[in-house]
Amino acid sequence: MILNRLEHRIKNIEHRIMKLNSNRQFLEGSHAVAEIIKLIKPAVVAAYPITPQTHIVEDLAKIKASGAGDFEYINTESEFAAASVLLGASATGVRTYTATCSQGLLLMTEVLFCIAGLRLPVVITCANRSVSAPINIWNDQQDAVTIRDAGWLMLYAETNQEAVDLHLLAYRLAETLRLPVMVNMDGFVLTHTYEPLIMPTQEHVNKFLPAYKAEVGTFLDVKNPVTIGALAYPDSYMEIRKQLADDIYSSSDLIKKYNTEFKKVFGRSIGDNGIVEEYKTKDAEVVLVAMGSVCGTIKEVVDELRERKQKVGLLKIISFRPFVDDEIVKSLGKAKYIAVVDKSISLGSEGILATEIKRAAYNRLKVKIQSFVVGLGGHDVTKEMIEQIVFDIKKDKTSGIHFVGCS
Amino acid sequence: MTEIRIHGRGGQGNVKLAEIIAIAAFEDGKSPQAFPFFGVERRGAPVTAFVKIDSKFIRSREQVYNPDYVIIQDPSILAVENVFSGCKKNSVVIINSDKSPKNLCPGVSYKVICVPANEIVLKVIGKPITNTTMLGAFAAFYKLSKKSLEKAIKINLGERLDKEIIDKNIKAMNEAYNWVSKNYKL
Numbered sequence: 001m002i003l004n005r006l007e008h009r010i011k012n013i014e015h016r017i018m019k020l021n022s023n024r025q026f027l028e029g030s031h032a033v034a035e036i037i038k039l040i041k042p043a044v045v046a047a048y049p050i051t052p053q054t055h056i057v058e059d060l061a062k063i064k065a066s067g068a069g070d071f072e073y074i075n076t077e078s079e080f081a082a083a084s085v086l087l088g089a090s091a092t093g094v095r096t097y098t099a100t101c102s103q104g105l106l107l108m109t110e111v112l113f114c115i116a117g118l119r120l121p122v123v124i125t126c127a128n129r130s131v132s133a134p135i136n137i138w139n140d141q142q143d144a145v146t147i148r149d150a151g152w153l154m155l156y157a158e159t160n161q162e163a164v165d166l167h168l169l170a171y172r173l174a175e176t177l178r179l180p181v182m183v184n185m186d187g188f189v190l191t192h193t194y195e196p197l198i199m200p201t202q203e204h205v206n207k208f209l210p211a212y213k214a215e216v217g218t219f220l221d222v223k224n225p226v227t228i229g230a231l232a233y234p235d236s237y238m239e240i241r242k243q244l245a246d247d248i249y250s251s252s253d254l255i256k257k258y259n260t261e262f263k264k265v266f267g268r269s270i271g272d273n274g275i276v277e278e279y280k281t282k283d284a285e286v287v288l289v290a291m292g293s294v295c296g297t298i299k300e301v302v303d304e305l306r307e308r309k310q311k312v313g314l315l316k317i318i319s320f321r322p323f324v325d326d327e328i329v330k331s332l333g334k335a336k337y338i339a340v341v342d343k344s345i346s347l348g349s350e351g352i353l354a355t356e357i358k359r360a361a362y363n364r365l366k367v368k369i370q371s372f373v374v375g376l377g378g379h380d381v382t383k384e385m386i387e388q389i390v391f392d393i394k395k396d397k398t399s400g401i402h403f404v405g406c407s
Numbered sequence: 408m409t410e411i412r413i414h415g416r417g418g419q420g421n422v423k424l425a426e427i428i429a430i431a432a433f434e435d436g437k438s439p440q441a442f443p444f445f446g447v448e449r450r451g452a453p454v455t456a457f458v459k460i461d462s463k464f465i466r467s468r469e470q471v472y473n474p475d476y477v478i479i480q481d482p483s484i485l486a487v488e489n490v491f492s493g494c495k496k497n498s499v500v501i502i503n504s505d506k507s508p509k510n511l512c513p514g515v516s517y518k519v520i521c522v523p524a525n526e527i528v529l530k531v532i533g534k535p536i537t538n539t540t541m542l543g544a545f546a547a548f549y550k551l552s553k554k555s556l557e558k559a560i561k562i563n564l565g566e567r568l569d570k571e572i573i574d575k576n577i578k579a580m581n582e583a584y585n586w587v588s589k590n591y592k593l
């Protein structure tokens with residue numbers, strides 16, 4: 001009897017997994033993002049092309065032209081305008097979207113701070129690319145980390161599956177918290193890569209992400225007049241900024257909660273909890289810390305080194321903002337050496353993630369933490385380089401910054 | 408894992424070729440990964456594209472350094488890039504050329520296949536875009552099912568080209584497949 005019931009349950013679960021996996025497709029990353037945005041149904045899409053983001057807004061234009069997307073598609077004259085259009089549209093209480101990167105993201109900077117300060121739930125994709133000069137169209141992560149203080153939640157995808165999934169999480173978070181969210185995916189390395197992924201169905205998307213209904217009194221509405229963007233005097237500005245800081249920091253609980261819900265609906269988790277993913281860190285002597293697509297290459301190297309009896313692991317950072325110290329320190333507790341692998345640099349200092357990890361570990365971990373910068377401007381990050389990092393961190397007595405693969 | 412590196416010039420459909428190979432492999436039940444390395448974005452600039460094919464999801468994002476197959480869409484690339492870089496003893500190099508391997512690249516120890524893809528494509532399609540022809544030559548070595556190959560061409564070119572041109576591309580692929588099967592020991 002019990003066995004029968006158990007069998008029945010297992011069959012049910014198998015059936016569900018089969019149904020979920022049946023939408024396994026082979027897509028280009030940009031195309032997959034455009035498809036998920038179609039299912040998310042924003043009311044307004046602003047578009048200004050910039051490599052390597054262009055395919056996303058191109059595909060959205062095709063979706064609009066074919067009648068499959070019921071959104072306003074607004075071609076703007078610059079990224080500054082694209083961000084401004086989203087600010088205005090979002091302030092009327094509707095769901096909005098755009099994608100950008102590099103110089104385009106930096107041109108948006110002033111507006112990005114405003115969007116966060118005004119508590120508007122805008123979601124954008126950043127197809128991470130290097131920043132000029134010298135001009136370079138290829139991947140690194142300098143663009144987004146440069147505006148990390150703007151007040152946006154910042155999430156990083158390792159695969160195109162994660163890029164798709166993170167957009168769903170992003171809108172859910174944005175609209176609950178009234179905070180903007182940026183989904184980061186490595187330009188070219190993900191945006192231009194074809195790989196298998198499971199495309200969510202409209203039914204499942206609706207289940208996880210309800211239609212957006214802005215709360216009355218939070219948006220511009222002639223029937224309920226409000227002022228958005230008023231002057232804040234010295235007696236209130238600091239309080240408002242503190243509230244923003246508190247809300248972003250405490251959003252980590254909601255990320256975990258929504259990731260659990262996501263798992264229920266889609267049958268897969270985004271990393272361990274939407275914040276980090278530990279890969280063989282439990283007994284690791286050396287832990288590499290990284291974010292984005294390079295984590296895939298690192299996992300491969302971890303497995304190869306483990307075969308050679310080297311205790312190596314990876315901590316993947318999914319949520320860079322909020323930067324959840326407790327989760328991170330917990331995962332790093334047993335390591336002797338921590339190599340932080342950055343695709344960006346704060347010039348005159350070190351890799352940006354490295355500084356963050358050191359801050360989080362201060363007074364909490366007795367461990368060597370070192371900054372390794374890789375892959376700037378599309379410099380290919382090879383498995384050999386990752387192995388070299390594991391080798392170097394154990395040997396090097398200094399705490400200086402390493403540029404890996406730099407001739 | 409099988410790794411493929413494609414060399415050509417912008418406008419020859421190199422990236423599309425990588426995509427079509429990968430889509431066909433996916434249709435055959437494999438788990439591929441395909442991505443390009445663009446030079447500057449203009450016609451004529453050297454372009455490299457990569458395909459990896461495995462039975463499980465490919466996590467590593469590194470480019471292809473030790474190719475099992477090299478496909479060269481434009482023989483003029485031989486003079487500007489070391490297309491044989493990282494080749495293994497049993498690597499297969501497929502070149503779009505009407506010359507013989509001995510004349511084109513003397514002294515090379517890899518298995519070199521020369522396919523007159525320009526000639527085939529000009530006859531069948533009338534335009535010197537050789538990617539689907541080179542696909543046929545490649546498919547003669549790395550077995551992909553005919554059904555998946557045709558489907559991949561339709562999926563990848565379908566939204567931009569009309570049926571007549573799609574059919575011609577399939578025909579060019581088949582001609583190259585047959586030409587290679589007849590002229591080389593597979």
